[in-house]
Amino acid sequence: MQMKIRRAQPDDAxxxxxxxxxxxxxxASPWYSQAHLDQWASAFSxxxxxxxxxxxxxxxxxxxxxxxxxxxxxxxxTVRCELNLLYVDPHFTGRGVARALIDAVEEQARVNDVAxxxxxxxxxxxxxxxxxxxxVRERYSKRLGELAYENTWLSRRL
Numbered sequence: 242m243q244m245k246i247r248r249a250q251p252d253d254a255x256x257x258x259x260x261x262x263x264x265x266x267x268x269a270s271p272w273y274s275q276a277h278l279d280q281w282a283s284a285f286s287x288x289x290x291x292x293x294x295x296x297x298x299x300x301x302x303x304x305x306x307x308x309x310x311x312x313x314x315x316x317x318x319t320v321r322c323e324l325n326l327l328y329v330d331p332h333f334t335g336r337g338v339a340r341a342l343i344d345a346v347e348e349q350a351r352v353n354d355v356a357x358x359x360x361x362x363x364x365x366x367x368x369x370x371x372x373x374x375x376x377v378r379e380r381y382s383k384r385l386g387e388l389a390y391e392n393t394w395l396s397r398r399l
Contacts, residue, residue: 244338246345249299249311255287257301257311260330264310267331272364273390280386293326300345302329302338309333312342314349321396322355327366339369351399359396367393 249257262282270278293299298314310329316322324346329338350358361383362370371377375395383392 244302244304244309244341246300246302246341249294249301251291251294253299253301253308253311254291254294256308257299257328258285258287258290260308260310261285261290261326261328263331264328268329268334269363269365277388277390280388281390284385297325298346298349299326300342300349302342302345309336310338310342312346314346314353316350316353316355321357321359322350322353324350324358324360327360340373343370343373347397347399355399357396357398359394362393362395364391364393367395370395370397373397 262285265282266278269281273281293313296315298316300312301308302310308330310327310333312327313325314322315325324343327339327342329342347358360366360370360375367377375397377393377395379394381392381394382389
């Protein structure tokens with residue numbers, strides 16, 4: 242796969258929201274109930290992703306002009322910097338898309354002089370991040386609506 246990474250544009254918002262919803266419903270299904278998946282996926286709309294594009298650095302992985310995944314860097318001078326919103330089209334998992342996006346976000350963080358990158362990861366994402374050298378800092382229960390999700394804070398020195 243010949244993949245390129247680019248910065249998201251506002252007109253990407255609907256496609257990225259669709260990738261996130263499919264990723265949640267399919268890729269996360271072994272770890273969560275259908276109620277959890279539905280609640281989580283419902284948080285993604287074109288409007289919510291448009292907000293992320295405006296408030297952070299959202300990077301898109303594509304090949305043949307088709308979006309395969311996206312991730313974001315949320316950087317602030319007053320709080321820790323986070324790799325956020327890592328979602329890969331479920332038909333392209335296991336093909337290096339997540340790794341390419343993580344590498345690109347880490348590089349963007351280095352450009353911004355970030356010394357340590359944090360991630361608040363779901364169960365399946367935490368597995369990926371641990372394999373890539375991120376250290377578990379805290380496992381906790383996160384609430385979304387009425388439901389609790391097991392999540393993990395991880396970080397990595399850059």
